[in-house]
Amino acid sequence: MMTLLKVLHLIWLLKNAEIVELPAEMVEDEVHRAMNEFMGNMQRQGISPEMYFQITGTTQEDLHKQYEADADKRVKTNLVIEAVAAAEGFDATEEEIQKKKSTILQLSTTWKYHKFLHFFHLKCLNTISL
Numbered sequence: 001m002m003t004l005l006k007v008l009h010l011i012w013l014l015k016n017a018e019i020v021e022l023p024a025e026m027v028e029d030e031v032h033r034a035m036n037e038f039m040g041n042m043q044r045q046g047i048s049p050e051m052y053f054q055i056t057g058t059t060q061e062d063l064h065k066q067y068e069a070d071a072d073k074r075v076k077t078n079l080v081i082e083a084v085a086a087a088e089g090f091d092a093t094e095e096e097i098q099k100k101k102s103t104i105l106q107l108s109t110t111w112k113y114h115k116f117l118h119f120f121h122l123k124c125l126n127t128i129s130l
Contacts, residue, residue, distance in 0.1 A: 006088075022075055030071040035063055 042052050053059055085091075092100075 022072055026075050027068070027071045030075050031064060031067045034067045034071065034074070038063070038067075 039049050039052070042049070047055075049060070053063075
């Protein structure tokens, strides 16, 4: 179990991590991962990449540059977290990870459903005049 002191130490490590040079491939992979995640979110909202670039007046290269700016920081953070996890003996099987993801998804879905019901209930109350 992580104590407050360990959490504070982790935060300090993250802020002061001095990884001098990152492999370019790691940074490029992070840029593409972030771009794919962003564009996937846009597509789930019904916005195609072409539509996004047209609306924003940007290009795929512009988006790449935008994500490239912070990619090295995210890679460094991930490397520090991985090192701390290894040092602390944090380890999870794929089955444990999937089980936790499933639990989080169920909670999220339940919360969204209850939020919808609450919103729907309020809308109904607002439309009914007593």
